Amino acid sequence: MRFLAHRLLLFVAALFGVSVLVFVALRILPGDVAAVMAGTAATPDRIAALRTQFGLDRPLITQYLDWVGGLLHGDLGTSALTGRAVVAQVGQRASLTFPLIILSLFIALLIGLPLGCASVLANGRRMRGFLHVLAIVGGAVPALWSGLLLILLFSRGTGLIGIFPSQGFPSEGWHNPGRALSSLVLPAVATGIVAGAGIMRYTRAAVGDVMDGGAIDMAMACGMTRTQAVLRVGLRLATPQLVSVAGLTFAQMITGVMVVESLFALPGLGALLIGDVGNRDLIAVQSELFLLAAFFLLLGLVIDLIHRALDPRLKAADATGTDAGDGTTGSAASKGGE
């Protein structure tokens, strides 16, 4: 319980920090929404009138307090440009981006877990080397490039084997689930490969760690083969670390899929953010970034909680007064980087 209170306090403090950072960073950009709205035939009068209308002529402190006051009431504001509530806009775009992330993560796990285990189990030097190279190459290929390759290979219209649509999202959205899903396949594979290679390395490191402990030897002494021991005992012991890694990968993908969204012309969160920054619709951008940051932080919190639920040792450590949650996550992350 104390752990939860502690984490919640940190959560709120981080949110406050994010709100200041986002607000200040965005004001450094040249140009403003009034100029964008007024366009190339604008007169200075016209721009001044729009600035007053949007409240851009007020001191920055007032603007900030106004915005944060809204946030405290759960009001993320209204986009100056589209006149729609920011929540509604984010919700609409998230209905594309989140399925895409989940699909990518699924593909990443599908690639990463078996190959990671395989590289622990591989005995031959050649096999081991091959899997090692595979992990490095897979992780080093930019999603942009693999995406282009996938378009060249599989896109309908231009690809060699034209089976998947590669541009845009059906206008009827999820009302046509088949079409919607098929338009997400190629982008999900593009990001899934990169993330999958990462997860493969993490899996190898985590399971390898467990092997260095006595648990595997013990299991084999009890009659399991090495394969059985690694898959049944080693993998299970490594699960808490792998959950952390999967959670972190999920968080990374929120920004990672933005590149792929633009490559595949998908109207997701990335396209929304890029458009709003381009139009200098700062109220919308800062609320969107704030929402994303809050989501990141919340995800971290949830992962830590799951982590503790899966690993009873952490609770025991907590009882003696140390907060071990961050430590373990950190060590898993550093292992993966090797």
Next chain:
Amino acid sequence: MSQNNGAHGKPGATKQNNASASTDAALNARAKSPKGGKPKGWLISLIAVLVVVAIVIGVTVFFNNKAANDSSIAGDDSNASKTSDTVTVGIKLAPVNLDIRHQSGSALEQLLIGNVYEGIVSRDSNNKVQPGLAKSWEISDDGLTYTFHLNEKMNFSNGDELNADDVAWSINELKAQKYYNYDQVKSLDKAEAVDANTVKLTLTTPDSNLLWNLTGRAGLVFDKDAQYDAKTSALGSGPYTVVSFDSSDKLVLKANEKYWNADRKAKTANMIVRFLTDDNAAVNALKGGDVQVLTSVPATLTKQFQSDSANYTVSTSDGSDKFVLAFNVTNPKLADQRVRQAIRYGIDHDQIIASRGGVDAPLGGPIPSVDPGYEDLTNLYPHSVDKAKALMAEAGYTADKPLQLTLTYANVYGTELGDQLKSQLSQIGIDLKINYVEFSTWLQDVHTNGDYELSLVDHAESHDFYKWATPTYYYHYDNKQVQDLYAKALAATSDDEADGYLKQAAKIVSEDAPADWLFGYRVTVVTAKGVDGFPQQLSQSVLPLYAVTYRQ
């Protein structure tokens, strides 16, 4: 994977050896049996993956074929020749909102004027003034009083009556609230309703441009009693009403059942305008039948439709888009007219146009072919590297001592243009640096602050010569003679007289070389077979949809 098998019993498996070197023979036997099963496990999962992939591919191919068959069946139906109640038009640029009184951008005018909103007068596809809400008008001899006679029994789409009060209110409000384009009516003193069907505009100075300006945003008539969110919807008196709008997807229009004008009643009940920013996605949408009309297709992508003339019609028409490479004449380097002239000689317009697909029009001056006062000025600065080099040498620059210039332009136009200019100008001893920025940064640095050396932008507006007669505009072009001629053109009471002055002024501007006009963008429209009534000209700014029909 089978290699794994052979390697397995061999060197690396030291731990394994220890484990299997058990003294218990029964345990050894047990330990070996799953080993034998292992390759099967791999094989099974491999086969499973292959099967799943094969099924996915098979299913998609099957559905693709089915879709293709469906469309070919639909093609057979065309003999039955049924008029569709829905037409979908694909356009490239989406307006961010529908607030036509605040938001800039030609996409708004293109979509809403004449379809949802109507003006006191309207514009036809030849850029000429036509009757609109007013059926006729008179202009006093001194050019200071305009009297408009409105049609009778007009109403907005919500049923509210539209009369002279609404017209006068809309124009007065434009001026008072400084709405978008309010500067187009700065010569106006006031608008008043003489009676229910007569509106009188009083001017402080004659303005030969006013009537044309009233065909655009300045002349639109709004319902002063209606309450609606102007950013997400629109309420006017036109043949269509807005059902829904999403700037990342589409604008859905429905025929206005209460439309007052029998001559312009919508022929198709539902009109959907889809915003397809990606050119390849747009082309695929047309090929797949998702849209029946596609506007602003890049000329490099139209070949496939041109060769399929049985199913598609490709047309290209003139517009008012001018790609202006402006030279900041207040910059000391560019204040030297020889440098500006050298740049104009040095640019190979034909090459630029050819690389864009060869449909754009060469443009030698500030007035495009659809505007009054146009004349072909392309012969003033024909491409000549020698002349350009000579002028640069005169100005004191050589290949060894090149002139450093920076071109600032927005990333909406693609990097090719900048690269072409860079390589063309390097031949005449100019080292061009490209500053490729976001549009909003361009607006701030170049348009608002006037802080630039060279700038490139597409000026889409028609009738915008005034920018060359306004020294405060970012061109910073200040020429008394041009300003006088433009004032005379505005004060002229006949069109011919005004055109004559504009011609003179445009020629002076072009000779002075405060900018180079790279080309006039010409829009290419592709329509599927069966589409009728889509405007062929000026569809970038005037897009009346009421006459569009589609026979399947």
